[in-house]
Amino acid sequence: MPWLQLILETDAESADRLSEQLSEAGAAAVTLNDSADQPLFEPLPGATPLWSHTRVIGLFPADTDMDALVGSLVREYAPEPLPPHRVEPLEDKDWTRAWMDTFKPMRFGERLWIVPSWCEPPSPGDVNILLDPGLAFGTGTHATTRLCLEWLDGQALNGKEVLDYGCGSGILAIAAAKLGASHIRAVDIDPQALVATADNAARNGCEALIEPLLPGQLPPMQFDLLTANILATPLIELAPTLSALVRPGGAMVLSGILPDQADAVAAAYRPAFEVGPSVEQDGWVRLSGTRT
Numbered sequence: 568m569p570w571l572q573l574i575l576e577t578d579a580e581s582a583d584r585l586s587e588q589l590s591e592a593g594a595a596a597v598t599l600n601d602s603a604d605q606p607l608f609e610p611l612p613g614a615t616p617l618w619s620h621t622r623v624i625g626l627f628p629a630d631t632d633m634d635a636l637v638g639s640l641v642r643e644y645a646p647e648p649l650p651p652h653r654v655e656p657l658e659d660k661d662w663t664r665a666w667m668d669t670f671k672p673m674r675f676g677e678r679l680w681i682v683p684s685w686c687e688p689p690s691p692g693d694v695n696i697l698l699d700p701g702l703a704f705g706t707g708t709h710a711t712t713r714l715c716l717e718w719l720d721g722q723a724l725n726g727k728e729v730l731d732y733g734c735g736s737g738i739l740a741i742a743a744a745k746l747g748a749s750h751i752r753a754v755d756i757d758p759q760a761l762v763a764t765a766d767n768a769a770r771n772g773c774e775a776l777i778e779p780l781l782p783g784q785l786p787p788m789q790f791d792l793l794t795a796n797i798l799a800t801p802l803i804e805l806a807p808t809l810s811a812l813v814r815p816g817g818a819m820v821l822s823g824i825l826p827d828q829a830d831a832v833a834a835a836y837r838p839a840f841e842v843g844p845s846v847e848q849d850g851w852v853r854l855s856g857t858r859t
C-alpha cells in the first residue's frame with residue numbers, strides 16, 4: 568500500500584505535542600528526525616533529547632483525506648499557527664530488504680571484518696565479527712568505532728588482558744577477543760549495553776572471554792590494553808581512574824573526541840601516557856599511547 572506523509576518542521580518543545588496529535592489523528596507511525604544536522608552526543612541511559620530543529624513525520628494510508636486532517640490540526644493548534652508543513656507521497660517497498668541492502672561486510676585495517684548476519688564473510692580466513700547494524704552504537708559504521716577497530720587490528724593482542732570502557736554493543740571487546748586477547752572486561756554505565764555485549768559475545772562464540780561489568784564491578788587490577796570510545800568530557804573526568812587501570816608499558820586507545828577537544832584529552836592522559844600523534848576521520852579523532 569502506498570502512503571502519504573505529513574511532514575512538519577518544528578522545534579524540540581513542540582515535537583512531542585505534534586507527534587501525539589498525529590498519533591491521535593490516526594498516523595500509522597510517527598517519526599522524529601533532525602532537520603538541521605545537529606549531533607546529539609551520547610545521551611545518558613533513559614534520556615531522549617530532541618534536536619532544536621526537529622522534523623515530525625506522520626505516516627497515513629493513501630486514502631486519508633489530508634486536507635481535512637491538516638484542517639483539524641490547524642484548529643487544535645490555534646491560536647498558534649501550525650508549524651510549516653507539507654504532504655508527500657511515500658512509495659511502498661520492501662523496507663526490510665532495502666535496509667539490509669544498505670549494510671555490507673566492512674573491513675577494518677588488514678584482517679578485521681564486521682559481517683551482518685545475512686551476509687557470508689567475504690574472507691573466511693580473516694577475523695570476522697558477526698554483528699548486525701541497529702540502533703545501538705558500535706556496529707562498526709561510526710568513525711570513532713572504525714578508528715578504534717583499525718587501531719586494534721594493528722596491535723599484538725595474544726594473551727593480553729583488555730579493558731573496554733564504554734563497551735556499547737561490545738564490538739571492540741569482541742574484536743579484541745577474536746584478535747587473541749586472553750580476557751576482556753567490558754564496562755558500561757548502561758545496563759542495556761551490558762546485555763547487548765553479552766548477546767553479541769555469545770553470537771561470536773567468545774562469551775567465555777568477555778565479562779560485561781558496571782564500572783563499580785571492576786576488580787582491582789591493571790590491564791595490558793585499554794579501549795575507551797566515550798566522549799571528551801567523560802574521558803577527561805575519568806583520566807586519573809583509567810590511567811591507573813593500565814599497567815606500565817600497557818597501551819590505550821581513546822576516541823569519541825572532536826578535533827578541537829584533542830589537545831585537552833591528550834593533556835589529561837599525558838601525566839601517565841606517552842601520547843602518540845592523533846588520527847582524524849570524518850571529524851572525529853583517535854588518540855593512542857603507551858603507559859609510562
Ligand SMILES: C[S@@+](CC[C@H](N)C(=O)[O-])C[C@H]1O[C@@H](n2cnc3c(N)ncnc32)[C@H](O)[C@@H]1O
Pocket residue numbers: 609704705706707711712715732733734735736737738739754755756757760782796797801823
Ligand atoms: C560511543 S559508545 C561506544 C561503543 C563501542 N565501544 C564502540 O566503540 O562503538 C560509548 C559507550 O560508553 C558508555 N559510557 C558513556 N559514559 C560512560 C562512563 N562514564 N562510564 C562507562 N561507560 C560510559 C555509553 O553508555 C556507550 O555505551
